[in-house]
Amino acid sequence: MSVNAEKKPTDFIRTIIEQDLARNLNDGRVVTRFPPEPNGTLHIGHAKSICLNFGVALQYPNGRCHLRFDDTNPEKEEIAYVQSIQEDVRWLGFDWGTNLFYASDYFERLYELAEVLIQKGLAYVCSLTAEEMRDYRGTLTQPGRESPYRNRGVTENLEMFRAMRAGRYPDGAHTLRAKIDMSSPNINMRDPTLYRIRRAHHHQTGDRWCIYPTYDYTHCISDALEGITHSLCTLEFEDHRPLYDWILDQLQGELSCHPQQIEFSRLELEFTVMSKRMLTTLVTGHHVSGWDDPRLPTISGLRRRGYTPASIRNFCRLIGITKAPNYVEMALLENCLREDLELNAPRAMAVLDPLRVILDNLPEDHLEELVVANHPQNDALGTRKIPLTRELFIERDDFAEHPPKGFKRLVPGGEVRLRNAYVIRCQEVIRNPQTRAIEALRCLVDLETMNKAPEGRKVKGVIHWVSAQRHCKVQVRLYDRLFTIPQPADPKAGGSFLDHLNPDSLRILEDRPVEESLARAQPEQQVQFERLGYFCPDRRDSKPGQPVFNRSVSLRDSWKK
């Protein structure tokens, strides 16, 4: 399914855009941008923003969405992240064409415009220390006080700002601040910092600059320079909108447009964490294997887990765009994957907890090649051959000596259908003489039941199996939710979010028998292990002929005891 073919969602932002178009604002242009800071990898929350921004642009014949790195804080940013972010956006199915930008592309222009603000008496060089500035800022309930440097003359401000750029002051000695209103109830308007002195190597501009502009100053101007029409961001920037507008208003003569900032609520997902800080803690503290650990909600993690781009896009469509706080259930995400894979994933059989079965009425060397469909509904997926031999493995919990009510699987003296093969009857349970543990089952196979129901009786159970003589053995990783509670990041949950890590979020099973055909499974090719779930060869750890399977999601199971 192409990105374009997916059903178009509607939401309050798209409604605003339609209205703007109807009023012929922006000459009918629709230009959005996805502006990540390259200081971490993308997660599903970013996917929501990506789908919104690129999705909106795709809806209009001349719509565009820029990918712009918001790289104004070199101390925290790395080139590796600018690579991984591009890979993730592309993998999700979006294309920025030639519109790849960096806020750092605009450093020179940003600097010039800062001089314009100084010249207009709207910005000044402040020599307060960081602590002093905090003190002067006031609190949420008390107004701030004006900096003693607030009324420095234009000439001196200009000289000092140029000296800042020239590297004549140590880091942190001065800042450039906007002259707005220290008594504003909106703290962002209390003379916000525009530039700081920081001798840090920048991944794009190297050592050309020792002063760096702040987000608030940079973002609105970058948007304007790129001709963005709708600057979509999350709710926490609502309080920044007055500043966004203030800067663009003061620079009106210098810039050709004034983009509209619209905020929407960020995505929260149950049983995981989404904040960059917490994700970083999980990675650096080795609570997970890396940014692409399949238990993480990162794009690369979901990818490794076996999520498809279409399933993530569909998820983002289903959750919608609003301003309401939202905590989405993991079940919705999982359902999106199942929905995609149900149609598209070929089926195969694997036994994760093997119990040996001996088919007594077959000769030792019995070998029957069964031709079976790769998908029960989708014939286009073709067929494959699987060997039926005298000994096979079935799932240990598909047999019960003392079955619970409603048990439809194998019981002593009972019958069950082997998926894609014959009906068998359990004749005898073989036990370990010492431990009394069940070691194997002796069964009789009814050769009249291939592709047809047995005479005069009903067999309701169907179980999967793998030949004990002809199979390959693989490692299987069973993933579960990373946390034990729905909102681990909520301080009301008590303790640190790390206290709620699920100790059983990963179970590694070694040497599990699966169909021989699976030895050729390629990384990222999802397959359904029948009756178990969807699995996907790990793209990091699989080797040719030796796949390692990650369980992406289990099958829905209405048989819960």
Add this chain to the structure above:
RNA sequence: UGGGCCGUCGCCAAGCGGUAAGGCACCGGAUUUUGAUUCCGGCAUUCCUAGGUUCAAAUCCUAGCGGCCCAGCCA
């Protein structure tokens, strides 16, 4: 008595003055060589609360209540 924003089913979410869409989850039931899928059916006399306006309110007004965000030279 700082500012901004938000409150419609367990979770998302339509609705924008004309008498509560949809998806997920859940519960039935049918079909089924995956207890899967598919299919049918059920699932808010009620929209945070209380008043008010109106023939008519989730939608308008007023007053409350609850929740989220903001005091980086982070984004």
